[in-house]
Amino acid sequence: MAGDATLPRKRALDILGDVTEERRLLSEVLPKRTASLAPEDRARVQRLVTTTLRAMDRADRALGPHLKKRPAPRVMNLLRLGMVEICDLVEAPHGVVNSAVAIARSDKKTEGMAGLVNAVLRKADIEGWPNLPIPRLPKWLRKPLVDDYGKEIVAAIEAAHYAGAPIDLTPKGEADAVARAVGGTVLPNGTVRLAGQVQVTALPGYDAGDWWVQDVAASLPARVLGAKPGERVLDLCAAPGGKTLQLAAAGADVTAVDVNAARMARVEENLARTGLSATCVVSDALEYEAPAFDAVLLDAPCTATGTIRRHPDLPQAKDGADFPGLFELQEHLIDRALGLLKPGGRLVYCTCSLLIDEGEEQVRDALARHPGLRVEAISPGDTGFDFAVDELGGLRLRPDFLPEQGGMDGFYIARFVKA
Structure with missing residues (x-):
């Protein structure tokens, strides 16, 4: 029977295998693997895995x-886990x-x-660890990002990923x-940023519904709308509903649509906690029908490459094979959103992606497909981050922005006006 210290490590090792070998996302496997653990052990497993x-x-x-040769995947993950515990989390080596x-x-x-595990981990170089290069993204993702931004910016993005969120x-x-x-502390757009990791549900104002958790970048599309x-x-x-809450808090008559019933249930829970109202469907x-709306916010399904600092499993669990299908889906969703919009109405399109194909290129393609559609440039005061407005009038946000304050997720946001 494993001891208290060993059990979380074994679960962390199992989850690392799920991600690196089975290509499964943490959001899928973490709750199942840790359901039987005490809360403090669940938190420890998550910290071990994400780090x-x-x-x-x-x-x-x-x-x-x-290593003369790379060992079997489970042994390699055990060595990685031990090395990170000793050198990064600074646990007692013994x-x-x-x-x-x-x-x-x-x-x-x-x-x-x-014996190999014992011999290798005893050689862990704690002092030399900080001098090693910042962890790089895998080649399948790094190459398109370097093509889009250049090596210097990608290196800064990787540093933000390693720093966490x-x-x-x-x-x-x-x-x-x-x-x-x-x-x-209050950021320029009104987001409140916490120092360090805390138990969110224990913070003042949680039960009263005074706030909700939402990355600073994710809060900007609703402001732009x-x-x-x-x-x-x-x-x-x-889903997960942060933008729905923002729109409802602004006094709008909000209809929230999502295909995932479980995630939509979370939206309804947060609406109840905050005392806000919206119609959840x-x-x-692509199949939703309703009378035309004054404004539409479309946070389209995407590669989520802008959220790697929060979800470090993404580069390991994915390989880019699903990218073309997502790009096509985004085109269809933009077209559908415009079909649900009144003439003269506003559509904000956004993705939590760093890929130009899911941001700037989608905007250019939409303008080509829809004569009369125009981009309404994001103006000073819309977000508090005017330095990120590009030549199209959209907002390109990156994880390396606000480095001294802790960064932000990568996003692209554009505001269209229908003819």
Whole structure:
């Protein structure tokens, strides 16, 4: 029977295998793998897994000189986990090594490698760890990003990924009051940023519904839409619902549509907690029918490459094979959103992606497909981040922006006006 220190590590090792070998996302496997654990152990497993995934490239560089050949995937992941615990999380080396060896011996498939695990992890170079290169994205993703932005910017993005992400809150009311209550700072757009990781549900104002968790970049599309009291507004592909809450807080008559019933249930829970109201509809966005709306917000399904600092499993679980299908889906969704919009109405299109194909190119293609459609340039005061407005009038946000304050997710946001 594994001890208290070994059990979270074994679960973390299992999850690393799910991601790196089975190509499954953390959002899918983490809840199932940790359901039987105590809350503190669940948190520890998540910390072990996310840190190892962020630092995987650095761990492989540290392990390379001590391996004549790459061991089996489970052993390699065990070595990565141990190296990251010792060098990045600064756990006591003796305990980490003993636990890793015990895990290797507990499985017939890996017991013969226990000696290798012991020998390699005892050579962990804690002092040399910070001098290793910042972990790089895998080639399948790094290459298109370098083509879009250049090596220097991609290196800055990778540094932001490795640094991880703080917790951001969107206030329902006055930002300064929320910041005082939770001990956060107010960013230029009114987002409240917390220092360090905390238990969100224990913060002041959670039960009262004074705020909701939402990355600063994710809060900007609703601001760009500028919903007005009484306007009929459609939030298309609405889950997880932060934008729905923003639109409802602005006083709009909001309809939120998403194909995922479980995720839409979370939207309804957050509406109830915050005391806000919206009509929630479970439907495929391409099949949804309704009278035309004054404004539409479309946060289209995408590669999510802008959220890697929060979801470090993405580069390991994906390989880019699904990208062309997503690009095509985004085109269809833009066309459908325009079909649900009144003449003269506003459509905000956004993706949490770093790929130009999911942002700027989609905007150019939409303008070519729809004569009379125009981009209404994002203006000073719309977001608080005017430096990110591009030549099309859209907003290109990157993880390396606001580096001293903790960065932001990557997003592209454009505002159309229908002829």
